[in-house]
Amino acid sequence: MPRPYRNCQALPPDRGNGITGPKPDKGMNVIQSMTGFASAKGQMGAYGWNWELRSVNAKGLDLRLRVPDWIGGLEAALRTRLGAALSRGSVTLSLRVQREDDAGTLAVNQAQLDAVLTALAQVEERAHEKGVSLGPTRASDILGQRGVLEQVSAEDDTAPLRDALLKAFEPLLAEFLDMRAAEGRALNDVLNTQIAQIEALTASAAAAAVDRRADMAEALRHALARVLDNAAGADEDRVAQELALIAVKADITEELDRLTAHVGAARDLLAADGPVGRKLDFLTQEFNREANTLCSKSQSKALTAIGLELKAVIDQLREQVQNVE
Secondary structure (H helix, E strand, O other), rough: OOOOOHHHHOOOOOOEEEEEEEOOOOOOOOEEEEEEEEEEEEEOOOOEEEEEEEEEEOOEEEEEEOOOOOOOOHHHHHHHHHHHHHHHEEEEEEEEEEEEOOOOOEEEEEHHHHHHHHHHHHHHHHHHHOOOOOOOOOOOHHHHOOOOOEEEEOOOOOHHHHHHHHHHHHHHHHHHHHHHHHHHHHHHHHHHHHHHHHHHHHHHHHHHHHHHHHHHHHHHHHHHHHHHHHHOOHHHHHHHHHHHHHHHHOHHHHHHHHHHHHHHHHHHOOOOOOOHHHHHHHOOOOOOOOHHHHHHHOOOHEEEEEEEHHHHHHHHHHHOOEEEO
């Protein structure tokens, strides 16, 4: 029984792509690659920072953020922005924030100063009672006492810094998405070329199938004659059914029809809006299935050679599809 055509309605769904940043014009599809990179530097007051955002292909969306945990709410906000802009890929975001005055500032510990001055007054009073003359006390002598002058770090409100970082993140994300789009455009050209090769090889297979038709008919006639000569008393209808079944198993019309349909489906996906990587990956599996069946049914050197070339091109297509978002 003929197999039903496995159309794209059975393909797994992809997530939507709510990009915050540059978006393509409505109606114009832009394939996004999962490979991208962007970096940037920034400064606000005493704070300086370095961004680095990169991604490679992955089955789903894997966000790995390395950002300072002392900036409240920053990581959650960045995850939200990345999750809205991307659907697939292993994404790594690194942020290093430095403060120019990380050494801190010097401040007088008032309690310790009072304790030192009280002790100094007691020393001077006792010395006077004993008739001991002391030299004048200098401020540097007091500041040199342990604990009087100490190093402190400012306890700043990190909200202004967080807001500045999130604002600076937008152009970084836009640059990152631009690179993924540029990679996607190059990838689109490669995919279209490979799909065209599959289409041409499918047409060659159809022509080779026509060329082998006479040979297949002659082979079947010889097979029928041998069976009838050696099957005295056999049911001729049953023999005819078996030979017809052999002929059906050698027919590649359905495989060629499905390959042609898959070519159309692939082009539709490349022209569709939104992430299509998973659907294309599924479709390459269907391409490969039909090419395998074609090779197994070929019974022709020419057709087998075309089938093997088809499998090679489909394998190359599948490798490229792994990078499509």
